[in-house]
Amino acid sequence: MHKFPTKWAVHALTAAALAVMLAACGTSGGKSAQPVVDEDSTDPNVIAAVELYKKNCMVCHGPQLEGTMANTKMDTVGATLTPDQIKNKIMNGGNGMIAYKDRLSEEEIKLLTDWLATKK
Numbered sequence: 001m002h003k004f005p006t007k008w009a010v011h012a013l014t015a016a017a018l019a020v021m022l023a024a025c026g027t028s029g030g031k032s033a034q035p036v037v038d039e040d041s042t043d044p045n046v047i048a049a050v051e052l053y054k055k056n057c058m059v060c061h062g063p064q065l066e067g068t069m070a071n072t073k074m075d076t077v078g079a080t081l082t083p084d085q086i087k088n089k090i091m092n093g094g095n096g097m098i099a100y101k102d103r104l105s106e107e108e109i110k111l112l113t114d115w116l117a118t119k120k
Contacts, residue, residue: 034063037075038115049115052108056100065119071095079120087113 036054038046053061060069067073077086090109093099100109 036063037065037119045111046115048108049111052104052112053115056104057112060097069096072097074116075119077119078117081117083113083117086116 036050036058038050041047041050061072061074062068065073065075087109089097090112091099091101
């Protein structure tokens with residue numbers, strides 16, 4: 001039986017853990033113990049936006065838009081970015097965020113943009 005050097009094993013485990021963490025972004029990650037902001041809304045557009053957020057954004061941005069990774073806090077994003085800037089960020093990503101232009105429809109991006117623009 002061939003034993004791998006300890007240093008190689010540490011690098012392999014680190015790479016595997018990083019791959020799992022990155023793969024988690026953009027997935028729902030299951031139900032959160034903490035309710036998602038606006039989850040109790042009766043507005044159909046907000047309901048749809050919250051569902052999209054839970055499935056695509058919550059793992060990195062948190063259930064209260066508080067950010068669970070560096071620089072991902074979004075609870076006041078509407079006060080700092082215009083709707084066009086928010087849409088551009090969703091579509092093209094950047095600074096560690098993946099692009100969603102090929103993952104979400106234009107309608108889905110608009111729902112998320114409009115909802116996030118109200119966060120001030």
